[in-house]
Amino acid sequence: MGETSEEPVIRLRGVVNRIGGRSIHDHIDLDVRRGEILAIVGGSGAGKSVLLRSIVGLMRPTEGSVEVFGRDVMHMSDAELRAVQMRWGVLFQEGALFSSQTVAENIQVPLREYTTMSQSLMNEVAAMKLSMVGLPEDTAQKRPSELSGGMRKRAGLARALALEPELVFLDEPTAGLDPISANLFDELVRGLQKSLNLTVFMVTHDLDTLKATADRVAVLVNQRLKVGTIERLRDDDDPWIKEYFSGPRGRGALGA
Amino acid sequence: MGNADDQDEANGRPWFNVEHRGRTLCLTAGGSWIVRHAAMLDAQLRAIDTEHAADVEIDGSNIDRLDSTGGWLLIRTKMAFEAAGTRVRAFAVPDLYAPLLASIEHEHVTPPVKIQEHDTLAAFLERVGWATHNVLIQAVGIVGYLGHVTLEGLEALISPRGNLRVTAIVHQIEEVGINALPIVGLLMFLIGIVLAYQGADQLKRFDLEILTINALGVGTLREIGVLFTAIIVAGRSGSAFTAQIGTMKVNEELDAMQTIGLNVVDVLILPRIIALVIALPFLTFYADVMALIGGAVMCYFDLGITIPEFVRQLHTAVTVNTFLVGLIKAPVFAYVIAMVGCYEGMNVERNAASVGKLTTRSVVEAVFLVIVLDAGFSVLFSVLGI
Numbered sequence: 001m002g003e004t005s006e007e008p009v010i011r012l013r014g015v016v017n018r019i020g021g022r023s024i025h026d027h028i029d030l031d032v033r034r035g036e037i038l039a040i041v042g043g044s045g046a047g048k049s050v051l052l053r054s055i056v057g058l059m060r061p062t063e064g065s066v067e068v069f070g071r072d073v074m075h076m077s078d079a080e081l082r083a084v085q086m087r088w089g090v091l092f093q094e095g096a097l098f099s100s101q102t103v104a105e106n107i108q109v110p111l112r113e114y115t116t117m118s119q120s121l122m123n124e125v126a127a128m129k130l131s132m133v134g135l136p137e138d139t140a141q142k143r144p145s146e147l148s149g150g151m152r153k154r155a156g157l158a159r160a161l162a163l164e165p166e167l168v169f170l171d172e173p174t175a176g177l178d179p180i181s182a183n184l185f186d187e188l189v190r191g192l193q194k195s196l197n198l199t200v201f202m203v204t205h206d207l208d209t210l211k212a213t214a215d216r217v218a219v220l221v222n223q224r225l226k227v228g229t230i231e232r233l234r235d236d237d238d239p240w241i242k243e244y245f246s247g248p249r250g251r252g253a254l255g256a
Numbered sequence: 257m258g259n260a261d262d263q264d265e266a267n268g269r270p271w272f273n274v275e276h277r278g279r280t281l282c283l284t285a286g287g288s289w290i291v292r293h294a295a296m297l298d299a300q301l302r303a304i305d306t307e308h309a310a311d312v313e314i315d316g317s318n319i320d321r322l323d324s325t326g327g328w329l330l331i332r333t334k335m336a337f338e339a340a341g342t343r344v345r346a347f348a349v350p351d352l353y354a355p356l357l358a359s360i361e362h363e364h365v366t367p368p369v370k371i372q373e374h375d376t377l378a379a380f381l382e383r384v385g386w387a388t389h390n391v392l393i394q395a396v397g398i399v400g401y402l403g404h405v406t407l408e409g410l411e412a413l414i415s416p417r418g419n420l421r422v423t424a425i426v427h428q429i430e431e432v433g434i435n436a437l438p439i440v441g442l443l444m445f446l447i448g449i450v451l452a453y454q455g456a457d458q459l460k461r462f463d464l465e466i467l468t469i470n471a472l473g474v475g476t477l478r479e480i481g482v483l484f485t486a487i488i489v490a491g492r493s494g495s496a497f498t499a500q501i502g503t504m505k506v507n508e509e510l511d512a513m514q515t516i517g518l519n520v521v522d523v524l525i526l527p528r529i530i531a532l533v534i535a536l537p538f539l540t541f542y543a544d545v546m547a548l549i550g551g552a553v554m555c556y557f558d559l560g561i562t563i564p565e566f567v568r569q570l571h572t573a574v575t576v577n578t579f580l581v582g583l584i585k586a587p588v589f590a591y592v593i594a595m596v597g598c599y600e601g602m603n604v605e606r607n608a609a610s611v612g613k614l615t616t617r618s619v620v621e622a623v624f625l626v627i628v629l630d631a632g633f634s635v636l637f638s639v640l641g642i
Contacts, residue, residue: 099609116295125294128328128360145607164291164323195356196324 007070009034009167009199010055015064017050024050026223027064034166037193037200037213042220043240048203049093051220052169055201056090057081068167086114088167089160093175095152097144103130103155104140110162129158134188150181154188161192170202174209186212207244207253219244230254270297270319270326274304280345281309283333286318289326297326301333311343322353327360398621401599408521409529424527425534432493432528433535437542440488444543447484448550451475456558465559469566470573472551477574481544482582483630486589489536490622494597497528498618501601502611510602520602529594536590537583544579581642585633589626596622 008031017025024047032038040048053059055066057073066073068084076084097106107126111117117125130139133154144152153173160168173189174182186209193200193213204210210217210230218227221240226233234245234254244250270287283304289297316322316330330349337344349357412420455468501524504510510520548570555561561569600618604610 099607111291115291118295118298121294121298124328124332125325128324132324132359145605145610161324164325191359195359 007034008032009069010201011065011067011070012055013065013067015051015054015066016062017047017054017059018062019050023223025054025061025220028223028225030218030225030227032199032201034199035193035197036215037189037202038216038218039202039204039210039214040218040220040225041204041210041244044205046220047223048220049171052171052201052203056088056169057085086110086163087165088169089163089165090169091153091156091160091171091173093171094149095144095156097152097155097159099144102141102143103135103147103158106144106155107159107162109159114163125162126158129161130155132161132192133158134184150177150185153177153185157188157192161196164196165198167199167201170200170204172203172205174204174206179208182206182208183212185209189213207250211253269293272297272300276309279310281312281342283312283314284318285314285316285330286320288321289316289319289329290321290323291325294325294329297329301329304333304336309337309342311345312337313346314344314348315346316349319349319353322349322356324356324360327353327357331357331361397603398596398599401602402595405521405525405529405595405598408519409526412522412526420530421523421527424523425531428527428531429535431496432489432532433539436489436492436535436539439492440485440539440543441546443488444481444484444546445550447480448472448476448547448552449554451480451547452551452554453558456555460559466561466569468555468559469551469561469569472555473548473570473574474578476547476551476582477544477579478582479630481547482540482585482589483626485536485540485543486586486593486626487623489532489539489590490593490626491619493532494593494622495615495619497594497597498601498604498615499611501525501598502604502614505601505604506606506608506611508606525598528598529591532590532594533587536593537586540583540586544582577642581637585630588629588633592625592629593622596625 010030010032012028012030015025015028015030016023028051040051042048050059054061055068055073060074069087071080071084073081073084097103098109101109104123104126107129108122111122111125126140127137130137135151135154135158139147139151139155144155147155157168157170157173170189174185177185189200189202190213192198200213202209202214214230216227217230217233218225219233219236219238219241221238226236226238226241228236230245233241236242245254268287270285270289270293272283272285275282275284287293314330314334319326322330334344334347451472452468455471456465459465459467459471501510504524510524513520513523552561552563552566555566556563597618600614600621604614
């Protein structure tokens with residue numbers, strides 16, 4: 001066990017992913033440090049979500065090793081994997097709320113599965129999580145189909161936070177939100193990261209989100225990762241990265 | 257409290273003590289107040305008597321791990337004291353966790369969520385009431401839709417708009433008719449075998465086994481052939497209609513069609529209905545043939561009736577009318593199956609669960625209506641003396 005604070009929360013070594021003969025990732029190395037917000041950016045179809053899916057175990061990389069909390073998630077028993085899964089939360093792109101249940105019941109799914117809390121405590125916790133992600137209390141009784149896209153994402157985040165994870169994966173948290181909701185979501189992520197001391201692994205397209213939240217950025221380009229702060233990456237001479245940070249949107253968001 | 261080598265034990269069990277110092281109640285807490293231990297803490301904290309103290313001091317400075325669930329438990333306890341009129345003189349946690357508690361306390365001001373009770377008598381009655389209401393709405397909706405589509409269909413057929421989509425119709429005939437041939441054929445062949453076997457078994461006792469062929473012929477041609485084919489098609493194509501149209505609705509494809517100026521009834525609904533109305537009679541004919549072949553095979557092996565004998569006996573047993581009485585039902589069944597399938601598809605809401613729910617409902621309704629209509633036809637034919 002003995003984790004030190006120096007040890008990365010996520011450690012990828014030589015990860016290769018090939019889907020249908022097409023190479024997506026070519027020997028990727030990545031360390032995500034405890035307590036940081038790391039954002040993965042890259043063009044559409046560059047394999048950002050695939051990378052996320054290989055870390056959370058929804059997909060098995062063709063080669064390489066994936067360690068989370070210092071433990072190899074590719075070679076562990078179901079019970080061990082479950083123990084690791086309890087320490088992370090995943091927010092999917094559209095929230096992925098279970099559509100047959102109310103929002104409160106959605107948040108309580110992991111609680112019901114992994115703890116012995118009484119129903120009344122679970123109701124309190126659900127209400128607390130909802131207010132933490134900035135949703136009004138009456139959302140609890142609503143079904144996912146009654147919520148807007150932004151509310152669904154917040155509710156999904158509340159569910160991801162239900163078991164008090166140390167590590168949170170966010171897949172395109174601000175995609176499809178209006179700029180105001182997106183800003184609020186960025187603030188929410190930043191605030192929760194501080195108050196709960198989370199490590200955040202985020203896939204995003206959104207330059208504003210990047211600027212507002214990310215401590216470090218990993219750019220997925222030509223099947224490889226380039227990692228650094230925004231300032232350092234802006235000086236990179238890769239044409240895609242140049243275009244990304246110095247194109248009209250990049251300059252607008254980052255202030256040229 | 258555990259030892260520092262083992263993380264789980266080091267941050268192990270949370271604890272708290274309640275102590276009375278005069279009129280002051282002191283609550284001292286320590287250990288790790290985290291979600292894993294919340295259930296235990298919850299029960300113990302609720303048991304604290306909040307009524308009989310003038311003021312209270314809460315000291316959580318020995319807590320070494322705190323998450324938001326644990327934080328909520330602390331805050332809830334504090335709120336319970338305040339609600340009971342007890343003054344909270346001190347409330348201390350390690351500095352590290354102060355911001356977390358502040359944000360929970362700041363944001364969480366409203367009372368907890370009420371989860372609806374599902375198991376009371378009133379709730380049961382309410383559900384029954386809603387279900388009845390929904391069935392009625394559903395019935396009215398189907399009848400209304402039937403009228404709407406029939407009108408549009410007639411318009412498309414007679415008007416020179418030329419918006420009858422022949423390609424789509426042919427494609428649908430392939431889907432619902434030709435592609436259904438293997439399954440319908442196999443099932444009807446087997447049903448022919450089963451019917452012949454059962455008939456032969458009973459009629460043998462009276463030495464009337466030759467009448468097996470009469471029973472098989474009349475039963476298959478009048479009832480079984482068309483009824484089974486309709487039920488198979490309802491399960492196969494009615495559900496497909498609902499799922500296809502429903503998925504398109506979820507994807508906003510129907511909205512896109514409307515904005516482009518395409519009429520959904522012309523483009524999606526009519527081709528399916530027309531195709532099924534054309535295909536089902538042919539399928540029924542094919543099903544009749546397959547069932548009779550199955551029966552003939554069984555008669556040959558079980559009763560030793562040769563194929564020429566079988567055909568001769570069948571000739572005396574059935575007339576063209578027997579066959580037509582069965583066949584005439586096919587277009588009606590087809591119309592109902594396609595209509596229900598499309599109607600439920602249009603009813604799909606914009607979520608994934610809805611597609612599955614309505615697909616199931618469409619099959620159940622279609623099979624139900626087919627059987628009801630079949631009974632209706634029987635009554636009609638007996639009144640007409642056919």
